[in-house]
Amino acid sequence: MNQAIADNLAPFDGELYWLRGFYPTASADDHFERLLTELTWQSEQIHLFGRWVTVPRLMAWYGDADAHYRYSGVDHAPLPWTAHLQALRGELETACEHPFNSVLANLYRDGRDSMGLHADDEPELGRNPLIASLSFGDSRLLRFRHKRGRETLDIDLAHGDLLIMAGSLQHHWRHELPKTRLAKQARINLTFRRIAAPPSPLGQSAPN
Numbered sequence: 001m002n003q004a005i006a007d008n009l010a011p012f013d014g015e016l017y018w019l020r021g022f023y024p025t026a027s028a029d030d031h032f033e034r035l036l037t038e039l040t041w042q043s044e045q046i047h048l049f050g051r052w053v054t055v056p057r058l059m060a061w062y063g064d065a066d067a068h069y070r071y072s073g074v075d076h077a078p079l080p081w082t083a084h085l086q087a088l089r090g091e092l093e094t095a096c097e098h099p100f101n102s103v104l105a106n107l108y109r110d111g112r113d114s115m116g117l118h119a120d121d122e123p124e125l126g127r128n129p130l131i132a133s134l135s136f137g138d139s140r141l142l143r144f145r146h147k148r149g150r151e152t153l154d155i156d157l158a159h160g161d162l163l164i165m166a167g168s169l170q171h172h173w174r175h176e177l178p179k180t181r182l183a184k185q186a187r188i189n190l191t192f193r194r195i196a197a198p199p200s201p202l203g204q205s206a207p208n
């Protein structure tokens, strides 16, 4: 990660870089429209406290064929990259000086859609994952809460912004996108990630 591109906003226990207007309005408008129409948006069900619950947003998972991702107990095989997502990936790899092999797309249709408190700390993301998050469409508040202390950190993510989470951030902080009563239009968020290759089904390394 090129430390020169922004200040670290995390007061301690991790790294958080906010590049406002990484994409200027005109190109951000174009990205939003293409993502909205081209991605295969799906309503997901997750198993929570013994029952199936509909996730309050639409989602899509894209990436290299081996970039499987498990969350909330569900294995997600990636859809193949679209040309547009490939282009965005290339630009972020250059900006972040870091490779990505997958992207999770979320569509928040209005202020009732949300994402609950979590850390992106699944084992397949590795120890100190660098996650590049792009926002398009209406602004929404992303709130970080320290896992042990009372500290919170609010970031109002707007059209074209890039947020980079890195270092030990996922070990020490959770984040959420709360519902809001404010009138909100649609927002798309893309989190580019690098997933480690899954272990073989027997949990053993391949024979040589």
Ligand SMILES: O=C(O)CCC(=O)C(=O)O
Pocket: 104, 106, 115, 120, 133, 142, 157, 175, 177, 189, 191
């Ligand atoms: O929508 C956002 O800004 C947050 C998305 C997020 O935390 C995630 O996809 O893990």
Ligand SMILES: [Fe+2]
Pocket: 118, 119, 120, 175
């Ligand atoms: Fe997250």
